[in-house]
Amino acid sequence: MTKLDKNDRLIRISLLVVAFSAVSVLAVITIFIFEQGTPIMFKYGLKSFLFGQDWYPSEKSFGLLPMIVGSLMVTFGALIIGVPLGLASAIFLTEFSHRRLTRFLKPVIELLAGIPSVVYGFIGLMFLVPFIRENFGGPGLSVLAASIILGIMILPTVISIAIDSIRAVPDSYREGSIALGATKWQTVRMVVLPAARSGIVAGIILGMGRAIGETMAVIMVAGNAADIPGSILQPVRTLTSNIALEMGYASGEHREALFATGVILFIIIMILNTIANLTSARQKKR
Amino acid sequence: MKEIAIQVRNFSHYYGSHQSLKNLNFDVYRHEILGIIGPAKSGKSTFLACLNRLNDLLPGSRVEGQILVDGQDIYGPEVDVVALRRKIGMVFATPVPLPMSIYENVVYGVRLLGKNNRKELDQIVEDSLEKAGLWNEVKDRLQTSALKLSGGQQQRLCIARILALKPEYILLDEPTSGLDPISTMKIEDSLRMLKKDYTIILVTNNTKQAARVADRTAFFLMGELVEIDDTRVIFTRPSDKRTEGYLEGKFG
Amino acid sequence: MLLSPKTEQKIVQAFLYFFTSIAVLVLLFILVVILKNGLPQLSLEFLTKNPADMGREGGILSTIVATIFLTFIALLVATPLGVGTAIYLTEYTIESRLTRIIRFGAECLAGIPSIIFGLFGFILFVNKLKFGWSILSGGLTLAFMVLPTIIRTSEEAIKSVPQAYRLVSFSLGSTRWQAITRVVLPSAVPGIVTGIILSIGRSIGETAAVIFTAGSALRMPSSLFSSSRTMAVHFYILAKEGVSMPKAYGTAAVLVIAILIINIMTYYLMEKYIKRKS
Ligand SMILES: Nc1ncnc2c1ncn2[C@@H]1O[C@H](COP(=O)(O)OP(=O)(O)OP(=O)(O)O)[C@@H](O)[C@H]1O
Ligand SMILES: [Mg+2]
DSSP states (O other), X not given: OOHHHHHHHHHHHHHHHHHTHHHHHHHHHHHHHHHHHHHHHHHXXXXXXXXXXXXXXXXXXXXXXXXXXXXXXXXHHHHHHHHHHHHHHXXXXXXXXXXXXXXXXXXXXXXXXXXXXXXXXXHIIIIIHHHHHHHHOSOSOSHHHHHHHHHHHHHHHHHHHHHHHHHTSOHHHHHHHHHTTXXXXXXXXXXXXXXXXXXXXXXXXXXXXXXXXXXXXXXXXXXXXXXXXXXXXXXXXXXXXXXXHHTTTOOHHHXXXXXXXXXXXXXXXXXXXXXXXXXXXHHHHO | OOOEEEEEEEEEEEETTEEEEEEEEEEEETTOEEEEEOOTTSSHHHHHHHHTTGGGGSTTEEEEEEEEETTEETTSTTOXXXXXHHHEEEEOSSOOOOSSBHHXXXXXXXXXXXXXXXXXXXXXXXXXXXXXXXXXXXXXXXXXXGGGSOHHHHHHHHHHHHHTTOOSEEEEESTTTTSOHHHHHHHHHHHHHHTTTOEEEEEOSOHHXXXXXXXXXXXXXXXXXXXXXXXXXXHHSOSSHHHHHHHTTTTO | OOOOHHHHHHHHHHHHHHHHHHHHHHHHHHHHHHHHHHGGGOOHHHHHSOEEGGGTEEOOHHHHHHHHHHXXXXXXXXXXXXXXXXXXXXXXXXXXXXXXXXXXXXXXXXXXXXXXXXXXXXXXXXXXXXXXXXXXXXXXXXXXHHHHHHHHHHHHHHHTSOHHHHHHHHHTTOOHHXXXXXXXXXXHXXXXXXXXXXHHHHHHHOOHHHHTTTOOOOSOOOSTTOOOOOHHHHHHHHXXXXXXXXXXXXXXXHHHHHHHHHHHHHHHHIIIIIIHHO
């Protein structure tokens, strides 16, 4: 073997090691979170963690049900608000608006995706929370407030991915439908949207992942009471907030229980990721 | 007697299961221009790629038989592929200047060897561009981007880039296919000049070009070597019907 | 009641128009509120003085410095790893189970919420490795967080370099590594830089992953091991604990302007180099 071949092999091997960095980080994170979080789950029983309704860490009561329900509620709420708005915007911007307007608005919307989540939370706290309190009653800090803020936060993601997948539908589809006498809207509804479906779904799942994983914005507007909310006007605490709120001072089993919260969050996110990956893979295949 | 530079012996090439070169046997003489003609997909480019082992980079590529360059089997175990490629320069159909200055394009291969002496490089640049017939056109703007040159100039730059490496062989794959007649003529002139120092293999789909510049011409058809002979013989009284047919335009 | 297709289309169009306006206006509203309330707070003093009295007085200098340090470390670590991964995936291997695993790993990592990165950084860097709440712990945590972004953008940038450049380089006698370092990477730089800038934007705005790893001390950071508070964390604390709304707005304005500039730069680079090539 010549010297150059040897160098090349050395480089190849080093790069392979580097290339495993992402996978290793993923593995290490998984191991650490699970190592820290699972023992206590088994000690007190999986059932008491998943279905226990009382979170009193000082009394060794670690029921996570309110937080699980809370995360699901605000995520669902975010989708109810973000998906129709996002989809409508994407459809409008791709099929019905002036080309120039779209060229201007798409980047603007994507720029807004970069605004830090604390800023969204802050705006919610300053404007949305008082508005809800005064007009609908309750403390204002609520499921509703968190859902609206998260819904707005996922808008850029949903819009920009939906635009991309609607644009990916070949123009020949549209022309074919129009030629058959369909109106533009009929074409969009019956031809374009079905063709773009899996891309749109992947975008929604990505937005969902973003909503369920969001922490700081939710903490600022959700009120954070560790009880299952009776209505959307009551405060709520999510899995992410549970970790962030108590991590600063928790120790011993309390801290382990927060890692257990992380484990559950992690599992939910992984399931979502896998679904999103599969859907986008299917889109690519076609 | 002419000295033999390259010997091709029972040489075949495969892309996966598709055989693209079929049992080739012929010699290339030193300091000649060997033209290779043949219809599309007849394996001309593949043969050139095999000569400097660029085919190594294609997935599924496989060879049988031997090619001896200066007596050495280039597929032998001891071959230094990098050195081989320096010895056998390759000019592609579309000129591909690297995205850097004219100067840096010319010395690219030289710098790979670790030579960085400015004076030496300056000299190499001048000599190579001179030989490629480009020096007068670019000597005042060596530091400008090579991408700004015209197509014909770019192709001559690609030739200069190879000459800078002081190769022994130059392979050209349809080097003028995208160029206007004047640029084509300039490149053909350069080739005739280069012949005294280099052994040149010129693949061309323009039979007239082979007639103009090649000493000998080989005709490839579907991966086979149909015949190889003095250019004049090939064009006036070919021994194979298929060659005649091709030259009369029967294969498009 | 059945509507004629034409009427239906008109109604739908009106709805879409309305929804789009809401979406765009809400997003712009956020920007306008922050800038309208924040810009008046900005002054040279605000940018060049350290916070005093828990942030009620003074400026935000130490938080700016902390943000820059943290971001710098994050990219110092993530860039070589990310670009190296991209080089391996594009230049040194063909699609296989291995590359699929690597890509899947990166994609999963991209989907992990920042609070999980925070938890992980806290347990590994702050506790196990005993870096404490520090610039180093925070920077490393952020590095892991932005790694997938850098991998993805670098891979795309490297893939968009014409194959012919590699062939030419090889034909002139380069090794693979020489072709990569002398031709491929220089051509891919704009795309790689885009990924880096994008990651800077994310690092600057991140709160959850940073607050438990870099801490929230208001002092000017003096070493890699100083606990320090970034702008985003500072803003969060000012706002959440109601320390000072004017200062919160001011900090938010700096944050948002920085991120807007960064994103506009990214957008410009992408338009200029990546999209045009394809
Ligand atoms: N990378 C590749 N993978 C698989 N098959 C290939 C590849 N390149 C060429 N081939 C096949 O090998 C055969 C010879 O192709 P080659 O490009 O050498 O022909 P050519 O004579 O240079 O044609 P042209 O005049 O079109 O350049 C053809 O059948 C072609 O389809
Ligand atoms: Mg060819």
